[in-house]
Amino acid sequence: MEGLTKNETIDLRRMHIGKSCALFFAHDPIKIVRAKGQYMYDEEDNEYLDCINNVCHVGHCHPHVVEAGSKQMQILNTNSRFLHDNIVKLAKRLTETLPSELSVVYFTNSGSEANDLALRLAKHHTKQSDMIVLEGAYHGHVISLIDLSTYKLDDMKDGVHNKPKSVHMVACPDIYRGKYRDDEHPKEDLAKLYADDVKELIDVIHNHGDTVSGFIAESMQSCGGQIIYPDGYLQKVFKHVHDAGGVTIMDEVQVGFGRVGNHMWSFQDQGVIPDIVTMGKPMGNGHPIAAVVTTKEISASFASCGAEYFNTYGGNPVSCAIGLAVLDVIELEKLKENALKVGNYVLVKFRQLMDKHQIIGDVRGKGLFVGLDLVKDRKTREPASEEAKYVIARLKEEHILYSRDGPHRNVLKMKPPMCFTEQNVDHLCEKLDMIFKEIKSGQVKLDANNSSSAIEEPPLKKLCTGIGIDTSVLNGTKQS
Template identity: 40%
Template sequence: MPPFDYTPPPYTGPSADEILRKRQQFLNPAVLHFFKKPLNLVDGKMQYLFDENGRRYLDAFGGIATVSCGHCHPEVVDAIVNQSKRLQHSTILYLNPAIAEFAEALASKFPGDLKVVFFTNSGTEANELALMMARLYTGSHDVISIRNGYHGNAAATMAATAQSGYKFNVVQTGVHHAQNPDQYRGIFGSDGPKYARDVDDIITYGTSGQVAGFISEAIQSTTALERQGGFALLTRSNQVLLALAAIFWGFEAHGVVPDIVTMAKGIGNGIPLGAVVTTPEIAKVLACRNYYNTYGGNPVCTAAGLAVLKVIEKEKLQQNAFNVGLYLKQRLNSLKDKYEVIGDVRGRGLLVGVELVTDRQLKTPAKVETLRVMEHMKEMGVLIGKGGLFGNVFRITPPLCFTKEDVDFLVDVMDYTLSKI
C-alpha cells in the first residue's frame, strides 16, 4: 500500500460485533452490509479509511461516489466547524451569507441560463423536485426514463427508477422506460439511432405526444447515444425538459444544455446536500404556491458545499480525476486481457465499472465470484463497491485525490485476487 503520513488516534468505542448487534436490533432491517464480517470504520483521511484496530484501507468506493475531496479534508472540515460555531441552523426565511455565497458559486459553473438554485438534503429530494417542476412547467405528466437507472426512493423518483430491486409495490405513474443505451448488454449494442427510435416510439405510442421531460444519469448515457449526438432526438416536443444528475458536469459530454440539472453526493463531500439548478423561467412555476425546504440551504451544509467547490478548483481535482481515471482504465483493461472473468470495463474519469462474467459469449453474471473477489480485496486492504442489476459489477468511485500509486495498488490486489479464484 502506498505510504501515508497519518496515524489515527486510538479507538475506545464499542466493537464491530456490538455495533452489529445494535444495528440488527434497532435499525431498519433492509440495511445491507458489505462483507461476511462487516467493517467498523472509525477514522478517515483523504483516500484512506481506518477500522477499529487502526488498520488502513484504500477507499476505492468513496461512500458510494460521495466523498469527492477526500475524507476529512482539512479545508472542508474547517468550513463545517467554523460555521457550526457561529450558527448551525436558522431557516431559509432569514438571510444568511452561507447559502447565498454557495448558490452564486454553484450557478457560476453552469452554462447558458441555468442560474437559479434550489437546495435540498439529498439526490432523491433533488430529483423529486426536478420532476415536479418539469410537470408543472410543461403541463404534462409523462416522463421518459432509461432502464437500469436509479433516481431515488421516494414517490416520483421510484417511478423513474427502472430496477425491480429498488421498487416497492406502490402506485407509480407517468414514467415510460426506454432501452438502456448500453454498449455491452444493450439490445442494440452501439447502434445509437436504434435507441433514439425506441424513445421516439415510446413518445408516439405510449404518451399523448407531449412529455414533461427526459431524465437520465449522465454517466449512464455516455454510451451509444453519446456517439450519435446525444439526446437531440427529443426535439419533437417543444417543451421537453432534460434533467441529468452530475457534477462539473456530466451533460457536457453530450453536447446539450439541459433545462434542469440535479446533483447531490460529491457536492457536500459526505455532508447531506443536494441541489436543483434551472432557468429563471422554469423556476417561476413554484412561485404560485408556498415552497421551501426546512433544511435545504442549511448554513453548515452550504458552507461545506462552498468549501468543496474551492478545493476542487484549488487542487485541480477534475484534471487529476481525468488523468488518474485514464490510467485506471488502462490498467483495468490490461486485466481484462488477462482474465476471461472480466467481461467489460467502462466509465468516465474516476467513476468506473468492472463487470464480471462466467462466460464472455453468454455474458453470464459472475455473482459468486464478485463477492469472493470483494472479500479477498478487503482482506488485502482495498475497499470497492458492488452494483449492477445482477450484482456482478465492481463500482470503483474513489475520492478525486486518488493517485496513480493508489491505482497500482488497487489493480495489483485485484490481479492477485483474480488469479486465485
C-alpha cells in the first residue's frame, strides 16, 4: 500500500471512507503529503499557502513541538490515573494565562469532548438543563453538541435529529447582516439590542416553568461567518444569564491561544470572565488534545454528584508534552504579537481591496481571524455565494488554500497558522485583486486544458455561467 498514486488514494477513499466525510475541493481534492510552517505540499511538491489551518497553530510540523512529542513517546505514554509531571505542569501553565477564578482543568482529546464536558459541568452545577445558544453556532460533532449547533442541525433533512426543547436559539450578534444591522441602528445600541434578546428569551423560559442552565458561545463566531460581537455584548449577556442562575461557557476551540492578537483568549477582548472555558484544535498543533477550565465551585459541584470523570487519553504524558511545547513556541516566537501585527496589516490591505471592488461588502476581524463578506449589492447586502465559491476555486488554482463560511457561504474565511507574515498577506491580496477583476470583467484565467474544472462543488462552466462569466475560454476559443 506504500506510495499510492492520487487516483488510487481516491479510489480507496471511495471504497472505505464514509461519504459524509467531506473533502476540500471535492471534484479534484488535493493530496497533501507534507507541510512546514504556513505551507503545504502535494504529491508533486507543489507549494500551497495555507490560510485555513488554525489547527496547526504555531506552524505545520514545528520542530520544537515534534521533538517534544517524540521524546516523550520514547519514554512513556499512559493514562492520567498515574501521577505524572506533564499533566500538572500543563494545567498550571494554562491557568496562568487565564483570570484567577479559572483554576481547575480537565483534559480531553478534542474540542467536541471539551464542550460536551462543559455542558455536563453546567448542568450538575445548576441542576438545570436548558441552554441558550447563538443561531449559526457550531460547537462539535457529538450528539449533545449537534443539538446546539444550527450550523449543522439545519442541514439535516431526514427529521431524525431535531433541536431538543431544552435548547433555545437566540439571534447571533452579527451587526452586518443580522437581526439588528449597523445601517439601521446606532452602533452604540447594537450590543444592548442583541443582549436584550437573551433577556427576553430567559423570560420566556421562566414563563414556561423552566430555569436556565447556561449560555454557550464562541468568543468570536467562526462557522457563522467570522462574526465579531459589538463591544459590551458579552458583558450584558453574562449579567442576564447570571441573574437567571445560569453559567457562561466560552468556546475558544477555534479562536483561542492568542489568535485575537491583543489577548491570549478572545473572550478577554470583551472584558468578561466566563464560568467555563473550552479549548482545543490549536492546543496540540495538530495532535489531539483539548481542555475545559472552570472555577473551584463548579468543579466541586461536579465532584459532589458522584460521577467519576475519566478520559483514557485526555491528559496523557505525550499530549501534555506537546501542549507544553505549543505554549513555549507561542511565547518564544511572540506569535500573539505577530497575530496582532499581521492581523492589523490584513485589515488594512483588505480594506484597500474593498475600496477597489464593490463585491466586498464588509471586512471584519481581529488578529489572524478575518472575514470578507462578499455581496452582490452593498446597499441590499445580498450575499454573493456563487462568487465566493468561485474565488475559493481560483485561489486553489493559484496555490492558496482558503475557505468560505457563514449561513450563505459567502464569507471568505481566514484563520491561518500564527506564523503568517506580511509578505504572505501581500501575495494573497495580489491574487484576490486579480480574481475580483476577473469576476467584474467576465474573464476567467484558464488554460486550454480546463485546469479550473477542479473546484469546491459544481463544474466550473456551470459555476461561471451562474455568476455571468464568459465561459468560451473553457473550450479554448478565447485568449485570457
